[in-house]
Amino acid sequence: MKHIHQPLSIFRRRIVTLLVLLPALAILPFTAQAQDKSDAVHTVRIGYQKSSTLITILKTRGTLEKKLAPLGVKVSWHEFASGLPLLEALNVGAVDVSADVADTVPVFALAAGAQLTYIAQESPSPSAQAILVKPDSPIKTVADLKGKRIGFAKAAGAHYLLLAALDQADLSLKDVQPAYLAPADGRAAFEKGAIDAWVIWDPFLSAAQRQSHARIVTDGRNLADYQRYYLASTPFAKAHPEVVRLIVDELKTTGKWVKQAPADAAALLSPVWGLDAATIEQANARRSYNVRAVVPQHLSEQQKIADAFLTEGLLPKKVNATAVPLF
Structure with a gap:
């Protein structure tokens, strides 16, 4: 047993x-x-600025929400005053995708060790940023800026435009009084006469021209190409290429629409931006909105920008601006 x-x-x-x-x-x-x-990914977090025209249109129309829904992806939107804080947020993981920023901004982010991937680029729009003065200002040329107080956003395309313009006039940033101001603060300082000149981009540029009769001393032609970049955090771009690809495709489509239907685009943006349609049409006419893939030969000016900022002592170290991952 x-x-x-x-x-x-x-x-x-x-x-x-x-x-x-x-x-x-x-x-x-x-x-x-x-x-x-x-x-x-359940939610893609998109950072943008007021000047992020194509993203603003997609947001207003709800296009990305509709397109990404079949993938089970939602969209959250995060507005920033300028490009540098936007890419800082991208670097620390507060957003996943960045709407267009000026070609200068990634240079500063790379110097800080950010893991960024270029996902798209707008072809040059050099006349979409300029150095402005009041209509009765005695300043007629860039050389006249010597000793003057000039407002601009740090690391923005306007920052490099000023450097390039001063260099062409045999001046440097040390020959002027720089005032780092976000667009809204810059406009207020310009209107009050707290600054002698303002370096700014569209649509703020067109608004100052049409509303305050501001005068252009010089724009970016023959000085700064002003190519705007769309970026994603490198980990996000690697993990979710289908989301990034869909966003880029919609940007391309929207860019073509803005150029083909300028009045319709201006009418859509007018209540969102709080600007009259004529001002928006003027601003949009200066931007290429030609969204394209980034290839190595498009990055030549990035290195010029990086070297210029390094020479001025504005970057902590030399940056290889052409070594950024491309989508």
Whole structure:
């Protein structure tokens, strides 16, 4: 009997163990599926500026929400005053994708060690930024800026335009009084006469011209190409290429629409920006809105920008601006 009871006891223990394990074994495939889903992106966080025309149109129309819904992806929107804080947010993981920023901004982010991927670029729009003075200002040329107080946003395209313009006039940033001001603050300082000149981009440029009759001393032609870049954090671009690809495709489509239907685009943006349609049409006419893939030969000016900022002591180290990952 002893020999019979012992195997039976062992058998019973195995049955009990199997009964306990069966529910756990049954849910293993579902647990694995749940883990796979937890790795998927549920919300793409997009950072943008007021001057991010194409993204603003997509946001207003709800286009990305509709296009990304079949992928189970939602969209959250995060507005920034200028490009530098936007890319800082991208670097620390506060946003996943950045709407267009001026070609200068990634240079500063790269100097800070940011992991960024260029996902698209707008072809040059050099006349979409300029150095402005009041209509009755005695300043007629860039050389007249010597000793003057000039407002501009740090690391913006306007920053490099000023450097390039001063260099052409045999001046440097040390020959003027720089005032780092976000667009809204710059406009207020310009109107009050707290600055002698303001370096700014559209649509703020067109608004100052039309509303305050501001005069252009020089724009970016033959000085700064002003190519605007769309970026994503490198980890996000690698993990979710299908989301990035869809966003870029919609940017391309929207850019073509703005050029083909300028009045319709201005009418759509007018209540969003709080500007009259004529001002918006003028601003949009200066931007290429030609969204294209970034290729190495498009990055030559990036290195010029990086070297110019390094020479002025504005970057902590030399940056290889052409070594950025491309989508």
